[in-house]
Amino acid sequence: MSASEIGQQLINVLSLGSTYALLALGLALVFGVMGLVNFAYGELVTITGYTMYLMTINGVPWGLAVVCGITFATIASLLMERLAFRPLRNASFLTLLFASFALSVILQNVFRATVSPRTKGIRGPGLLIESLQIGPLTISWMSIVTIVVGAAALILLTLFMRGSLAGISMRAAAENFSVARLMGIKANRVIALAFVISGLLAGVAGVLWVSRSGSVSPAMGFVPILKAFIATVIGGLGSLPGAVLGGFVLAAAEIFFIVVLPTSVQPFSDPFALLLVIAILYFKPNGLLAPVAERV
Amino acid sequence: MSEERPLLRLDGVTSGYGPIVAVRDASLEVRSGEIVALLGANGAGKSTLLMTVAGLVRPTAGNIELDGSRIDGLKPEEIVRRGVALTPEGRGIFSHLTVADNLRIGAAVRKDRAQIATDAEEMCTLFPILGERRRQLAGTLSGGEQQMLALARSLMSRPRLMLLDEPSLGLAPRIVAQIFEMLRKLPERGVTVLLVEQNVSLALDIAQRGYVMASSELQLSGTAAELRSAVDLEQVYLGSAGDAPEPAATGGR
Amino acid sequence: MAVFARLISSRFMRSVLRTAVPLVVVLVAVMVVGAVMAPDGRGATYRLLVNFLITVVIVVALQMFTGNSGIVSWGHAAFVGIGAYSTAWFSVPMVIKEDIFPGLPAWMMGAEWGLVPCLLVSTAIGALAAAVVGLAICRMKETAMAMSTLGLLVIAHGIYSNWEGWTRGTEGVYALPTNTTIYIACGFACLAVLLAVMFKYSRVGLRLQASREDPLSAESTGVSVVRARYFAWVASAAMSALAGSLWAQFNLAFGPAQFYYAQVFAILSMLVIGGLATVSGALVGAGITTVIFEVLRGVENEGNLFGIEVPQISGLAQMILALITLLILIFRPNGLLAWWELDGWIVKARDRFWKGGRKLAPDAGEKGGE
Numbered sequence: 001m002s003a004s005e006i007g008q009q010l011i012n013v014l015s016l017g018s019t020y021a022l023l024a025l026g027l028a029l030v031f032g033v034m035g036l037v038n039f040a041y042g043e044l045v046t047i048t049g050y051t052m053y054l055m056t057i058n059g060v061p062w063g064l065a066v067v068c069g070i071t072f073a074t075i076a077s078l079l080m081e082r083l084a085f086r087p088l089r090n091a092s093f094l095t096l097l098f099a100s101f102a103l104s105v106i107l108q109n110v111f112r113a114t115v116s117p118r119t120k121g122i123r124g125p126g127l128l129i130e131s132l133q134i135g136p137l138t139i140s141w142m143s144i145v146t147i148v149v150g151a152a153a154l155i156l157l158t159l160f161m162r163g164s165l166a167g168i169s170m171r172a173a174a175e176n177f178s179v180a181r182l183m184g185i186k187a188n189r190v191i192a193l194a195f196v197i198s199g200l201l202a203g204v205a206g207v208l209w210v211s212r213s214g215s216v217s218p219a220m221g222f223v224p225i226l227k228a229f230i231a232t233v234i235g236g237l238g239s240l241p242g243a244v245l246g247g248f249v250l251a252a253a254e255i256f257f258i259v260v261l262p263t264s265v266q267p268f269s270d271p272f273a274l275l276l277v278i279a280i281l282y283f284k285p286n287g288l289l290a291p292v293a294e295r296v
Numbered sequence: 297m298s299e300e301r302p303l304l305r306l307d308g309v310t311s312g313y314g315p316i317v318a319v320r321d322a323s324l325e326v327r328s329g330e331i332v333a334l335l336g337a338n339g340a341g342k343s344t345l346l347m348t349v350a351g352l353v354r355p356t357a358g359n360i361e362l363d364g365s366r367i368d369g370l371k372p373e374e375i376v377r378r379g380v381a382l383t384p385e386g387r388g389i390f391s392h393l394t395v396a397d398n399l400r401i402g403a404a405v406r407k408d409r410a411q412i413a414t415d416a417e418e419m420c421t422l423f424p425i426l427g428e429r430r431r432q433l434a435g436t437l438s439g440g441e442q443q444m445l446a447l448a449r450s451l452m453s454r455p456r457l458m459l460l461d462e463p464s465l466g467l468a469p470r471i472v473a474q475i476f477e478m479l480r481k482l483p484e485r486g487v488t489v490l491l492v493e494q495n496v497s498l499a500l501d502i503a504q505r506g507y508v509m510a511s512s513e514l515q516l517s518g519t520a521a522e523l524r525s526a527v528d529l530e531q532v533y534l535g536s537a538g539d540a541p542e543p544a545a546t547g548g549r
Numbered sequence: 550m551a552v553f554a555r556l557i558s559s560r561f562m563r564s565v566l567r568t569a570v571p572l573v574v575v576l577v578a579v580m581v582v583g584a585v586m587a588p589d590g591r592g593a594t595y596r597l598l599v600n601f602l603i604t605v606v607i608v609v610a611l612q613m614f615t616g617n618s619g620i621v622s623w624g625h626a627a628f629v630g631i632g633a634y635s636t637a638w639f640s641v642p643m644v645i646k647e648d649i650f651p652g653l654p655a656w657m658m659g660a661e662w663g664l665v666p667c668l669l670v671s672t673a674i675g676a677l678a679a680a681v682v683g684l685a686i687c688r689m690k691e692t693a694m695a696m697s698t699l700g701l702l703v704i705a706h707g708i709y710s711n712w713e714g715w716t717r718g719t720e721g722v723y724a725l726p727t728n729t730t731i732y733i734a735c736g737f738a739c740l741a742v743l744l745a746v747m748f749k750y751s752r753v754g755l756r757l758q759a760s761r762e763d764p765l766s767a768e769s770t771g772v773s774v775v776r777a778r779y780f781a782w783v784a785s786a787a788m789s790a791l792a793g794s795l796w797a798q799f800n801l802a803f804g805p806a807q808f809y810y811a812q813v814f815a816i817l818s819m820l821v822i823g824g825l826a827t828v829s830g831a832l833v834g835a836g837i838t839t840v841i842f843e844v845l846r847g848v849e850n851e852g853n854l855f856g857i858e859v860p861q862i863s864g865l866a867q868m869i870l871a872l873i874t875l876l877i878l879i880f881r882p883n884g885l886l887a888w889w890e891l892d893g894w895i896v897k898a899r900d901r902f903w904k905g906g907r908k909l910a911p912d913a914g915e916k917g918g919e
């Protein structure tokens with residue numbers, strides 16, 4: 001493989017990885033503060049997608065549709081917390097997981113009933129499908145935008161989590177919820193905040209996801225939640241840097257198998273990547289960057 | 297003794313975990329400016345009593361008053377806003393946050409930004425080691441340093457009442473002496489202290505009064521001197537060391 | 550004979566029988582209804598009842614693992630699929646097999662086995678697959694394990710959909726022989742219930758339940774817990790594969806979509822609605838869910854594959870099931886039966902009837918609930 005091919009694939013890893021990282025972060029944040037792996041998180045991506053779809057087919061400009069898509073995902077995330085998960089505070093991991101799974105199925109069927117059971121195409125700005133030639137590398141604008149947006153979101157989130165009192169409170173609550181409350185951190189507020197940021201991240205990732213795939217469908221949330229779940233677990237569930245690392249590791253594994261597998265076994269590249277991930281977990285059962293302290 | 301209103305008053309407080317009663321019918325008072333020791337064997341219910349005051353455990357009966365107003369049933373985040381800071385057993389520092397961020401979280405209930413910064417500076421002079429380790433993750437501190445951080449973090453909320461749960465736990469005597477020297481001076485800063493300790497003589501050195509807890513009940517109280525000379529103090533410790541609280545179903549009254 | 554008498558009179562066997570007998574009675578009653586209503590083995594009711602009995606095997610198998618260990622598995626639908634596909638490999642007539650499974654080796658091409666060999670080979674293949682996968686999965690933490698079983702489901706789906714020579718990809722498989730009757734389905738449902746109840750009261754089962762309730766073991770999982778988990782995993786996967794084989798020999802045609810997300814959700818819902826902790830819960834959940842689907846099926850059109858109806862879960866039914874599951878989780882988080890098996894509820898109802906209500910003592914195998 002030539003150097004330029006390697007460079008090309010590295011860019012693919014970066015662009016896919018930053019989408020996964022954003023998705024994983026949103027999942028990990030909520031897990032941190034309330035021990036919930038929110039299976040309905042994928043449906044936030046779907047909500048973004050449908051908002052953008054419904055708006056663009058009605059002639060709303062792309063930029064506005066993007067903003068509304070992200071906003072609706074955020075609101076939906078907050079509503080999920082209020083309606084479904086607040087009654088389940090302090091429930092076990094299993095109960096929370098089942099509840100979010102059920103919520104996910106409810107939402108998928110709502111989409112099916114209200115919009116359409118079929119896959120719908122969605123057209124982004126024409127620029128995204130064009131490419132840029134840099135030396136030997138052909139880089140699509142989609143990749144560039146993804147990497148830039150991903151990097152910007154990661155930087156902003158890091159600044160927020162490290163620099164603001166709200167961010168520090170959230171990290172404190174993730175480490176030890178009761179002691180955080182003893183410090184005066186309001187339980188309801190910190191959990192709501194986690195859901196808001198989680199919704200924002202799902203929205204941003206959703207815009208990237210839909211722009212890349214060019215389509216929306218009721219069950220489309222499954223793949224994003226799957227990737228996010230995998231990424232957070234390999235990174236070490238509960239660790240935010242782990243979620244980012246996990247996202248990039250997963251992307252690298254997927255691209256690696258796409259590159260090395262012969263065409264005849266190409267359809268199995270995702271299963272292979274998953275096997276690799278399970279193998280990683282065999283050697284590091286708590287993930288790559290497992291948080292040391294446990295929740296109380 | 298003056299007849300002024302106590303800062304903290306527990307009246308017939310019962311609390312525990314589901315069917316387990318860990319504190320039964322506890323009544324005690326802490327007056328402003330005092331250091332009061334709460335002594336007792338393992339499992340006597342001391343930590344539960346402190347957590348009940350701080351709001352982490354809900355009492356099933358009785359009143360808790362802070363400066364005359366009821367605080368039982370409030371959420372922990374509201375109780376700390378009224379000036380009660382619990383330094384939990386095992387310190388409970390946030391090990392993934394830096395020392396500076398731990399201090400900042402300690403002041404989460406306050407709005408006076410400028411004053412918070414000066415207070416943080418002051419903590420670093422009170423405990424110089426914290427100043428040196430400011431940018432370090434709290435999880436990398438030694439046990440003694442973590443205890444200092446936990447105390448400093450509690451002080452950052454400018455509490456009227458500090459509830460300290462075994463600040464000497466697992467620390468070398470030299471460090472313990474240093475910490476207790478600091479605790480002794482807390483009333484000068486306007487902080488009243490309710491101190492849970494295993495180390496009886498140390499606790500009674502700095503406390504004016506004390507209570508002894510055994511089998512979920514407060515069984516003895518008196519001045520530090522009285523408690524020190526009480527013959528049965530030893531017995532309360534040894535005699536009840538194996539006692540566990542009975543489930544409400546069989547032991548309830 | 551004396552040994553047998555001793556076994557029957559042992560405390561363990563008494564608990565097992567006390568729990569299993571009412572469940573077996575229910576299953577046999579279902580069978581009798583089916584046999585009386587459709588002596589010729591035809592018709593919608595007959596199909597419904599047989600599919601219900603097979604579903605019981607699937608849900609009880611999952612209860613055996615998730616109910617005792619407290620770890621969710623999304624992967625069990627994959628094992629049902631393994632059972633179904635293995636059955637197809639060994640039972641579809643050779644002429645058709647050459648067409649739909651061109652990848653099969655010659656000795657498998659010629660196999661046109663009957664019910665029992667198919668069940669045996671499917672169970673064995675399922676157990677083998679679970680034994681290999683379990684080596685990696687069983688020592689993980691519960692979160693990682695939950696994710697890995699989801700990964701397993703996706704991997705299996707990827708294989709079923711793309712391994713053209715052995716699975717015919719997304720087009721699906723057809724022409725299996727009809728071997729599963731209501732008697733056979735009922736027999737295996739009873740067997741599954743009996744095995745699951747025995748496991749629940751066995752030493753390994755009790756250890757697994759203890760590990761679920763002990764918060765300390767969540768962090769550091771001891772060797773004995775991993776072993777117990779592994780055993781439960783392999784046994785329940787084998788039982789799932791067996792159910793897959795029974796199902797395939799009754800429904801005759803299927804594709805990869807039959808072992809995926811929607812089915813996993815239906816199975817998990819049954820478990821949650823009835824209650825994870827008990828075998829009776831699995832049965833009750835399966836019953837309630839089947840009824841819901843059946844009622845709502847009238848509202849919607851039926852799923853159809855190669856002219857043969859398959860249990861297709863449609864949107865509305867799925868949504869209502871999900872809603873019920875969510876409400877149960879919020880208002881009755883331990884499921885309808887919570888900690889008591891059916892026999893416990895029968896005793897409770899009897900006591901209430903005779904004595905105007907007396908407090909019910911938890912089962913021998915339970916830790917007293919909440």
Ligand SMILES: Nc1ncnc2c1ncn2[C@@H]1O[C@H](COP(=O)(O)OP(=O)(O)OP(=O)(O)O)[C@@H](O)[C@H]1O
Binds near residue numbers: 385
């Ligand atoms: N979260 C809990 N759930 C159930 N029981 C608890 C819980 N925490 C404490 N207990 C029980 O309540 C009783 C009192 O515990 P507590 O921690 O208050 O004792 P303590 O006096 O602080 O003991 P020590 O000196 O060992 O810290 C103990 O028997 C303990 O087992």
Ligand SMILES: [Mg+2]
Binds near residue numbers: 342385461
């Ligand atoms: Mg204690």
